[in-house]
Amino acid sequence: MSGVLLALNAGSSSLKFALYEAATLAPLCRGGVAGLGETGQPAHFSAHGPEAGKLSALASLAPDIDHEGAARWLIDAIAARQPELELAVVGHRVVHGGAEFDRPVRVTPDILQRLSAYAPLAPSHQPHNLAPIRSLLASRPDLPQIACFDTAFHRTQPRLAQLFPLPRAFAERGVLRYGFHGLSYQFIAEELRLLRGERAQGRVIVAHLGHGASLCAMRGLTSVATTMGFTALDGLMMGSRSGAIDPGLLLHLILEEGMTAKALHELLYNESGLLGVSGVSDDLRALEADASPAAEEAMALFAYRAAREIGSLASAVGGLDILVFTAGIGENSPAMRARICAFLGHLGVAIDAEANRRGAASIGAAEAAAEVLVLATNEEAVIAEAAQRLWREGAGEP
Numbered sequence: 001m002s003g004v005l006l007a008l009n010a011g012s013s014s015l016k017f018a019l020y021e022a023a024t025l026a027p028l029c030r031g032g033v034a035g036l037g038e039t040g041q042p043a044h045f046s047a048h049g050p051e052a053g054k055l056s057a058l059a060s061l062a063p064d065i066d067h068e069g070a071a072r073w074l075i076d077a078i079a080a081r082q083p084e085l086e087l088a089v090v091g092h093r094v095v096h097g098g099a100e101f102d103r104p105v106r107v108t109p110d111i112l113q114r115l116s117a118y119a120p121l122a123p124s125h126q127p128h129n130l131a132p133i134r135s136l137l138a139s140r141p142d143l144p145q146i147a148c149f150d151t152a153f154h155r156t157q158p159r160l161a162q163l164f165p166l167p168r169a170f171a172e173r174g175v176l177r178y179g180f181h182g183l184s185y186q187f188i189a190e191e192l193r194l195l196r197g198e199r200a201q202g203r204v205i206v207a208h209l210g211h212g213a214s215l216c217a218m219r220g221l222t223s224v225a226t227t228m229g230f231t232a233l234d235g236l237m238m239g240s241r242s243g244a245i246d247p248g249l250l251l252h253l254i255l256e257e258g259m260t261a262k263a264l265h266e267l268l269y270n271e272s273g274l275l276g277v278s279g280v281s282d283d284l285r286a287l288e289a290d291a292s293p294a295a296e297e298a299m300a301l302f303a304y305r306a307a308r309e310i311g312s313l314a315s316a317v318g319g320l321d322i323l324v325f326t327a328g329i330g331e332n333s334p335a336m337r338a339r340i341c342a343f344l345g346h347l348g349v350a351i352d353a354e355a356n357r358r359g360a361a362s363i364g365a366a367e368a369a370a371e372v373l374v375l376a377t378n379e380e381a382v383i384a385e386a387a388q389r390l391w392r393e394g395a396g397e398p
């Protein structure tokens, strides 16, 4: 085999990966390590695909391994399979590229240092994204590593969509609405171009509803507005993140209730959202299986908040032609899709209950003005495509 391309996608509690033949992008294997960080679960590896057996056959993971350890374990697993699997290039999801990085880039020590400066803006992701890059730069400096940014897709937004109503000096020092989940939105944009042609160039809203959740409004398949802002805490209610919250409440908690910054961070990132409101779980599957009124209220609030934000983005993009659901919840929960769509009749949304239940790709009612699609996202495919392109350019190939 001529060489393999590894796409790494580190989330807050998991490390997903996909392995491709570098020259052709033929998929070899995909999978991940779950249970990383403070999940209370032991680390657990799973993989599927033609070459999965070669990796799964390795010694088991230490149950308390962290993101960096898991990435190293995976890379060692691939290295142990030489010459069948010869690592040629690694592509990484990097959550934050600031205003500076609006496209994928080959990482050098200097670029790594610049990316490290964004770690405080995405504390549950950026350090996990950068740790394997740093360790590979040290151990294999010649191996091309390509960083692909979640923020980059949104850099086409008009200035008004990126500005906070704060004194100008803040924007000048980079306090802007950056937006996230850009690799997922880029994948969906490409799918829409293939599936819907000219119609996809119109007013599109994509709902990426996973453990983290956001919306993106597109026109001409480029980002016009999004719900996440300076950090990935803004916008929709999420698994354990609050989403948008009255900033006056935060002042109150600090000034009147003496809450520390650390406690506030923990509250907003890890104790709120579906988990906080239900008191049961951050996992929608657990809530759908739970009969308690609090679980029901958490799901109702999730849908209500999502529908209100869809209305807000529809204003930014001037209406709605296509609504897309994607990611864990968007792809797999007919009940949540139905709850959200029930608010959206005023935007021309009506779903076909039967198509929704069976998980069809198109779930809109035939007579409805707006189309509603369910599309599987694939961030690793976007990373792989960019990594291959920059690897070839670096090697002087067209």
Ligand code: ADP
Pocket: 011, 209, 210, 211, 212, 239, 282, 283, 284, 285, 286, 288, 327, 328, 329, 332, 333
């Ligand atoms: P991440 O942001 O970690 O990548 P995912 O896109 O994997 O998250 O989505 C995780 C969410 O998807 C969880 O809330 C999980 O409950 C939900 N989910 C996954 N499968 C289903 C399903 N079959 N029914 C309902 N919810 C699901």
